[in-house]
Amino acid sequence: MKLFENDNFISPGSIGGKIKKIRELRGLTQKQLGIMCGFSASSADVRIAQYEKNKKIPREKTLKDICEALNIDVYCLFDADMLxxxxxxxxxxxxxxxxxxxxxxxxxxxxxxxxxxxxxxxxxxxxxFDEFLKEWYEMYQQHLPNPSDTKKEKEKKEANYALWRYEYPINVAEENTKKLQNQMKMNHLQAQMDALNAEMQGEAELSQLDSAMADALAASKKVYRDITKESEFILLIKKLIEADIPIKRFSPEVSTKIDYDHMHIISIKTQDIINNESNKSYFAEFLCQIETMQRAGLNINRKITCKNNELYVTYEIASSQWKYLENLNRYWDDIIYIKERIGSWPNQEIDELNKKFLNKITGPHDMIIN
Structure with a gap:
C-alpha cells in the first residue's frame, strides 16, 4: 500500500532512510561515507545513494561497515517502515x-x-526493562525543547537525541566502560594509599591492640582449654558471628599483588575490638585458639591491613597448610544461613539446624590440629 504518490519518497524507518538520516546528522557526504566503508572513490557516492534509495540492500558485511563508519549500533539498521x-x-x-x-x-x-x-x-x-526505560526516559527529558530555545537549539537537541538512539546501546556501554575504568583507577589509588597507611600505622596499631587485649586475654587463658580439632575453631568463628562481631570472610585489602604463599583466615576491624569490652572477651578466646594452632606447628601470622582508611587485623595461614582450615571457608555460608534465621525461626528449628551443622563439621574430614 502506497501512502505517498511520490515514488521517490523514502520512509525514514527503512534501512535506506536511516542511513541517509544518520549520515546527514554526522555531517558526511555520500562519497565520504562510501570511502569510509572501503568503497573506491569513483563509486563511493553511487553505492551509498543506491542504499539510501533502497534500490539495493546492503549485505551483512557492508551493513556492519556502514554501522562502524557511522558509529552506530548494528541493530538500529533494520527495516522498520511503520508509517x-x-x-x-x-x-x-x-x-x-x-x-x-x-x-x-x-x-x-x-x-x-x-x-x-x-x-x-x-x-x-x-x-x-527498567534500566532501558530509565535511560530512554532520562535522555528524552534531557532533549525536550524549552520555550526559550531558539530554532537552532531545538534542531540541535533533536539531532543529539536521534544520534543517542541510533548509537544505543553502544553509547551506554562506552559510558559505563569509562566509569568502570575510572573506578578501577580510583580503586588502585585507594589501594596504594591503604597499603601505605597499613605500613605506616601497622606496628603502632598492633601494639595498641595488644595493650587493649592484655586483661581480657589473661582472663581467657585461665579458663581456656586447648583445642584439638578444626571443628572447634569453626564453632568459635560461628560463635563470634552470632555475637555480631564484624568478621570479614575475605581480606579487606585491595591489592594488585597476589600473595600465593598465604591464605586469608579472617579480618576484624581493630577499633571494633579496642573500643568494645564485649568484643574483647570473644576475641581473647580466638587469640587463645590461634596460639594453640601455632604451638601445634601451623604457620599463622597476623598483619595490619587497610581499606578505605580503616585498619584491620588480618590473620593468614601458609598456603601449604590451608588443608587444616579449609572447612571453615567451606561451611561459612552455612554459618551465615543459621545466623540470619536466629530470632525469626522457632528455637526448635534453630536447634535442628545447629545439630545438622555440627554433624557436617565433625565428620571424618575433621582434622586433628595437634
Whole structure:
C-alpha cells in the first residue's frame, strides 16, 4: 500500500532512510561515507545513494561497515517502515510475542507494559526493562525543547537525541566502560594509599591492640582449654558471628599483588575490638585458639591491613597448610544461613539446624590440629 504518490519518497524507518538520516546528522557526504566503508572513490557516492534509495540492500558485511563508519549500533539498521498504522500495530504484536509487551489499564487510561510470557518460554518481569526505560526516559527529558530555545537549539537537541538512539546501546556501554575504568583507577589509588597507611600505622596499631587485649586475654587463658580439632575453631568463628562481631570472610585489602604463599583466615576491624569490652572477651578466646594452632606447628601470622582508611587485623595461614582450615571457608555460608534465621525461626528449628551443622563439621574430614 502506497501512502505517498511520490515514488521517490523514502520512509525514514527503512534501512535506506536511516542511513541517509544518520549520515546527514554526522555531517558526511555520500562519497565520504562510501570511502569510509572501503568503497573506491569513483563509486563511493553511487553505492551509498543506491542504499539510501533502497534500490539495493546492503549485505551483512557492508551493513556492519556502514554501522562502524557511522558509529552506530548494528541493530538500529533494520527495516522498520511503520508509517501505515497496520504495520505499527503488528510490530507491537511482535514485541508482545518476543518481549512480553502488552496493554494495561490504569485509572481509565491505557498503557503498554513489559511483562508476561514470550515465545521462547520465559516470563518477562516488569523490572526486566527498567534500566532501558530509565535511560530512554532520562535522555528524552534531557532533549525536550524549552520555550526559550531558539530554532537552532531545538534542531540541535533533536539531532543529539536521534544520534543517542541510533548509537544505543553502544553509547551506554562506552559510558559505563569509562566509569568502570575510572573506578578501577580510583580503586588502585585507594589501594596504594591503604597499603601505605597499613605500613605506616601497622606496628603502632598492633601494639595498641595488644595493650587493649592484655586483661581480657589473661582472663581467657585461665579458663581456656586447648583445642584439638578444626571443628572447634569453626564453632568459635560461628560463635563470634552470632555475637555480631564484624568478621570479614575475605581480606579487606585491595591489592594488585597476589600473595600465593598465604591464605586469608579472617579480618576484624581493630577499633571494633579496642573500643568494645564485649568484643574483647570473644576475641581473647580466638587469640587463645590461634596460639594453640601455632604451638601445634601451623604457620599463622597476623598483619595490619587497610581499606578505605580503616585498619584491620588480618590473620593468614601458609598456603601449604590451608588443608587444616579449609572447612571453615567451606561451611561459612552455612554459618551465615543459621545466623540470619536466629530470632525469626522457632528455637526448635534453630536447634535442628545447629545439630545438622555440627554433624557436617565433625565428620571424618575433621582434622586433628595437634
Amino acid at each position: 501505515p498504522y497496520q504495520r505499527m500495530f503488528h510490530a507491537l504484536f511482535d514485541i508482545e510475542d518476543f518481549h512480553g509487551l502488552h496493554p494495561i489499564k490504569r485509572n481509565n487510561k491505557y498503557y503498554l507494559e513489559f511483562s508476561g510470557p514470550t515465545v521462547i518460554g520465559q516470563d518477562i518481569l516488569p523490572h526486566d
